[in-house]
Amino acid sequence: VMVWLRRCTHYLFIVVVAVNSTLLTINAGDYIFYTDWAWTSYVIFSISQTLMLVVGATYYLTFTGVPGTATYYCLIMTVYTWVAKGAWFALGYPYDFIVTPVWLPSGMLLDLVYWATKKNKHSLILFGGVLVGMSLPLFNMVNLITVADPLETAFKYPRPTLPPYMTPVEPQVGKFYNSPVALGAGAGAVLSVTMAALGCKLNTWTYRWMAA
16 A cells, blocks of 8 residues: 555656646747747746756656656656647647757756766756756757747737736846846756755655655
């Protein structure tokens, strides 16, 4: 019974984090939101996806202890996003907006660090967190280059209504957003270390909770 409960707790956490990562990706791919907020949206969502990725992937990786698990977790996130985007496509949204598997290279880096340091958790937290935080904004930019132009898409697929929190505003442009990749990578590299540590700690807490 305890093994069953621990496994359920583990898989529930994986599903929750992966689903939330998918929702963040969909928000980042909302063409009107992206058009209105420009680089502000890009930076914020790059960081948020980085943090969701690293906490879930680190948890999953340390839970199994098998290098390659982080990449598998990123694959789960990617498939979830494709399925969700398929539902959006059925509602009339463009299917080609933000569907590139941008997480997979970052997950591979996390696995590589875990394998190269002989499963050292502290190295995983420090080096893995920094690499994921620095890499995902870069891959996210490559992703944006491959998708449809937000302005063109906004005219082609007009949104009749917007929720209050997405009321259009003037594009937020300032000196901090002259290099959104650098800003997202810098902030993500610092914050991802903390989230990687949290992922490891959650794994410990799960075992302790189920052993109590």
